[in-house]
Every structure is written in structure tokens, then in C-alpha cells.
Amino acid sequence: MEKNLVFFFSATGNSLKVAKDIAGALENCEVVTMGVYNSHTLIKPGYSRIGFIYPVYGAGLPKRVTEFIGGLNLSGNKETYYFSVPTYGTVSGNALAQIDKLLQAKGARLDYGIALKMVHNNCANFNMNRKNVPKRNAEADAKIPDIVSEIKSKAQSPAPKEKFPFTLIHPQVMKLVSGGDKNFNVSAVCTGCGTCTMVCPVSNIEIVDKQPSFQHHCEQCFACIQWCPTEAVNYKNASQKHGRFHNPHITLHELIEKNRGSM
Ligand SMILES: Cc1cc2nc3c(=O)[nH]c(=O)nc-3n(C[C@H](O)[C@H](O)[C@H](O)COP(=O)(O)O)c2cc1C
Numbered sequence: 001m002e003k004n005l006v007f008f009f010s011a012t013g014n015s016l017k018v019a020k021d022i023a024g025a026l027e028n029c030e031v032v033t034m035g036v037y038n039s040h041t042l043i044k045p046g047y048s049r050i051g052f053i054y055p056v057y058g059a060g061l062p063k064r065v066t067e068f069i070g071g072l073n074l075s076g077n078k079e080t081y082y083f084s085v086p087t088y089g090t091v092s093g094n095a096l097a098q099i100d101k102l103l104q105a106k107g108a109r110l111d112y113g114i115a116l117k118m119v120h121n122n123c124a125n126f127n128m129n130r131k132n133v134p135k136r137n138a139e140a141d142a143k144i145p146d147i148v149s150e151i152k153s154k155a156q157s158p159a160p161k162e163k164f165p166f167t168l169i170h171p172q173v174m175k176l177v178s179g180g181d182k183n184f185n186v187s188a189v190c191t192g193c194g195t196c197t198m199v200c201p202v203s204n205i206e207i208v209d210k211q212p213s214f215q216h217h218c219e220q221c222f223a224c225i226q227w228c229p230t231e232a233v234n235y236k237n238a239s240q241k242h243g244r245f246h247n248p249h250i251t252l253h254e255l256i257e258k259n260r261g262s263m
């Protein structure tokens with residue numbers, strides 16, 4: 001029996017929804033988070049397909065995704081079909097070109113890559129209650145089956161090319177993200193429930209005296225802001241009036257379970 005592997009990173013479930021749909025259509029497919037593992041992960045040999053599904057940050061890869069793929073040992077998977085589906089809100093930038101470069105450094109290459117436009121979940125800058133959210137969800141849902149069948153049939157796509165302005169933009173955004181949680185605040189409506197700790201894909205939150213304490217290795221994914229049941233977590237003064245979003249197909253329980261899964 002063939003075996004397949006889908007790596008994902010997800011804060012509000014868009015990327016997890018795509019990862020799940022792909023995995024559901026493939027034989028014997030594991031879905032594994034890129035969030036909690038250390039680098040230098042040795043992948044078992046002989047996978048038929050290995051995929052990477054994640055949100056675009058700053059027109060490129062989340063820092064954690066770069067680190068994770070950089071640390072993978074793919075030596076037993078030279079004949080594998082590699083694919084990637086970055087999910088994004090406005091511009092996917094260099095996400096696919098960056099993945100291809102990381103794979104090439106390991107003697108592999110991206111066989112198939114397609115960026116999927118979904119709801120932009122940056123609630124510091126965008127209103128999550130904006131009118132086009134249901135339409136954007138539906139448009140994304142409608143595109144997923146074709147992507148799934150292309151991956152199933154091992155379709156090839158042209159090698160992605162790096163685009164100049166994004167090569168400059170991405171490192172600048174990543175610098176801001178690194179210290180991101182210093183800009184978070186927690187209001188008096190916090191109940192100490194611990195949901196923020198459980199949804200954080202990189203274990204950046206501890207509960208101290210019934211309050212979240214941020215540990216400064218934040219990816220600025222905004223999962224803690226988006227999933228807090230009382231909307232107690234906010235980014236500066238920016239997210240208070242922006243509402244909250246998560247992909248309608250992904251439950252809190254599922255996101256937590258998958259973000260803590262093992263390999
Ligand atoms: C910090 C941050 C930066 C983002 N940067 C971009 C970006 O540069 N381009 C874009 O199109 N979307 C950007 N997004 C939106 C996400 O890529 C998009 O909403 C994605 O589908 C979220 O996936 P998730 O639900 O799996 O976390 C950003 C979101 C966050 C939180």
C-alpha cells in the first residue's frame with residue numbers, strides 16, 4: 001500500500017481544511033503539524049507524496065515553516081512527489097518559490113504548487129466581519145476538489161519563480177513578527193480558560209496566575225486572538241473592533257488536536 005504525508009501549519013483552520021481534504025482523498029495519509037516539532041526531523045523512507053500546506057505571511061513562508069522544512073531529512077524520499085498549497089488573502093508572493101528552493105537544497109524539487117485564495121485572517125489589519133467573508137469561503141471551497149484531484153494524479157506545475165519586490169518585503173515582515181507578542185494585550189474579560197495556550201501552534205503561551213504569559217517565540221499567527229472565547233487577547237489597539245474568524249469547517253477541538261498531534 002502506498003503512503004502519503006501532509007505537513008501543515010494553521011492558525012484559523014484555512015490551511016488545515018485544505019490539508020484535511022487532500023489527506024482524505026489519498027491512500028494512507030498522515031497529517032502532521034509543522035508547529036511543534038524540532039528541526040532535523042528524519043522522515044521515514046518511501047512516501048509516494050509529501051505536501052506542505054500553510055498560510056502566507058509577509059508574501060512568503062511563516063518563519064516556523066522555513067525552519068521546519070530546512071530541518072527535514074528527506075534522504076529516503078528522493079523519488080517522492082512533492083506538492084505545496086499556500087493559503088493566502090491578498091498576495092501569495094514568493095511562498096512557492098521559497099518552498100522549491102528549500103527542497104532543492106535537499107536534492108528534491110516542488111512538483112506541483114498552487115496558491116489558494118482564502119479569507120485574510122490578519123485581524124490587526126482587516127475586519128473579520130467584512131461582508132465578503134462567506135463568499136470568499138465558498139469560492140475557496142469550490143476550488144479545493146480540483147486541487148485535490150491534481151495532487152492525486154501527480155500533476156506537474158511549472159517551477160515557481162521568485163518575484164523581486166517580495167524578496168525584499170518578506171524579511172522585513174519576518175523581523176516584525178519575531179517580537180510580535182510584545183504588542184499583545186489581555187483585557188480583564190480573560191477567564192484563564194487556557195484556550196489560547198492550546199491553540200498556539202508553537203507553544204508560545206503559558207498560563208501564569210490564570211493569565212496568558214507570552215514567551216517571545218511568537219509566529220504572529222493570531223490563533224490566540226481569533227479563538228479566545230471572550231475576545232480578551234488583542235494586538236495593540238487594532239483588533240478590538242475587527243471581530244474574529246475561523247474556517248467554518250474546522251472546530252476548535254480539531255485544531256487543538258491536530259496542532260498537538262504526533263508523528
Ligand atoms: C501575520 C500575518 C501575515 C499575513 N500575511 C499575508 C500576506 O503577506 N499575503 C496574504 O495574501 N495573506 C497574508 N495573511 C493571511 C493568511 O495567509 C491567510 O488568511 C491564511 O489563509 C490563513 O491560514 P490559516 O487559517 O491556516 O492560519 C497573513 C496573515 C497573518 C496572520
Ligand code: SF4
Nearest residue numbers: 190191193194196228
Ligand atoms: S483564551 Fe482568552 S479567556 Fe482563555 S486564558 Fe486565553 S486570554 Fe484568557
Ligand code: SF4
Nearest residue numbers: 200218219221222224
Ligand atoms: S502567541 Fe498567539 S499569535 Fe503568537 S504564535 Fe501563539 S497563537 Fe500565534
